[in-house]
Amino acid sequence: DIQMTQSPASLSASLGETVTIECRASEDIYNGLAWYQQKPGKSPQLLIYNANSLHTGVPSRFSGSGSGTQYSLKINSLQSEDVASYFCQQYYDYPFTFGSGTKLEIK
Amino acid sequence: QVTLKESGPGILQPSQTLSLTCSFSGFSLSTSGICVSWIRQPSGKGLEWLATICWEDSKGYNPSLKNRLTISKDTSNNQAFLKITSVDTADTAIYYCAPGPGWFAYWGQGTLVTVSS
Numbered sequence: 547d548i549q550m551t552q553s554p555a556s557l558s559a560s561l562g563e564t565v566t567i568e569c570r571a572s573e574d575i576y577n578g579l580a581w582y583q584q585k586p587g588k589s590p591q592l593l594i595y596n597a598n599s600l601h602t603g604v605p606s607r608f609s610g611s612g613s614g615t616q617y618s619l620k621i622n623s624l625q626s627e628d629v630a631s632y633f634c635q636q637y638y639d640y641p642f643t644f645g646s647g648t649k650l651e652i653k
Numbered sequence: 654q655v656t657l658k659e660s661g662p663g664i665l666q667p668s669q670t671l672s673l674t675c676s677f678s679g680f681s682l683s684t685s686g687i688c689v690s691w692i693r694q695p696s697g698k699g700l701e702w703l704a705t706i707c708w709e710d711s712k713g714y715n716p717s718l719k720n721r722l723t724i725s726k727d728t729s730n731n732q733a734f735l736k737i738t739s740v741d742t743a744d745t746a747i748y749y750c751a752p753g754p755g756w757f758a759y760w761g762q763g764t765l766v767t768v769s770s
Contacts, residue, residue: 547716580756582700589749589760590700601758633700637755640713642690642702 548572548636552645560653563624567648569634571615578638581610581619585630593632594619626652655679657761659750664767671737671766675750679759682708682728688753689733691724693746694763701746706733740768 549572559565569579577597582590592601594610597617607622621628629652634645657677665671673691680687688707694700704724705713714722723736733750745768751757 578755582757589763590757591760592756592758595756595758635700635702635756640705641715641717642705642755644700644702647699 547641548575548639548643550634550636550643550645552634552648554648555646556649556651558651558653559624561624561626564620564622565624565650566621567619567632567634567650569612569617569619569645571617571636571638574614575636575638577613578636579610579612579617580635580637581608582633582635583628583630584633590633621650624652655752655759657750657752657759659748659761659764661748661764661766663765664769665740666770667741667768668739669768671735671740671744671768673735673737673748673750673764673766675733675735675761677731677733677750677752677761680752681731682706682726682733684708689726690751690753690757691733691735692749692751692757693744694749695743695746703737703748704735742768744768 551570579597581594584590593608598610609620632648661673688705690705691703704722706724721738725734747763749763751760
């Protein structure tokens with residue numbers, strides 16, 4: 547199985563700041579990576595797919611980058627509505643696997 | 654417009670079989686390239702992919718659940734199903750279904766399943 551190591555587990559930042567969340571895969575996943583945002587009590591929402599493609603309707607302050615085994619999600623100009631948990635997911639190979647999540651809070 | 658709704662028993666006892674239904678609209682599991690997956694999330698924890706079924710009836714299972722999973726579909730009625738045998742308390746979670754080739758752009762609201770004696 548491909549292991550996804552996500553960091554940090556939690557993050558506190560101020561409004562307007564830029565934050566970065568990272569995921570490392572245990573082997574090359576050839577950009578087969580998605581990022582999700584999940585607010586409390588809600589289903590996950592897709593932000594990024596294919597490592598760097600912005601899903602329809604997602605604000606442009608969200609961006610994804612990376613290749614090989616290292617990937618990151620960047621949120622520019624942090625807004626109060628970005629308070630949520632964020633998960634990465636690899637879909638390069640079965641079994642699909644998720645990172646353990648990052649809980650983002652506002653300082 | 655893609656919509657999905659998961660349904661299940663709510664509560665069941667250890668050792669029983671869990672049967673879940675995903676009813677969807679806005680796409681068809683008979684369309685080339687379309688797959689539906691099941692994903693679960695214990696309360697306050699992360700996401701775990703369980704199984705995927707595709708339009709041509711290919712299937713993928715999470716080996717961590719060994720041989721306890723069976724995924725199936727009813728194309729005519731736009732439904733997908735998941736059975737989990739021999740449940741125990743560790744199977745308590747919200748269960749989601751989602752379509753997609755790998756990434757999940759649409760999710761149902763999820764159905765909470767509690768395993769308790």
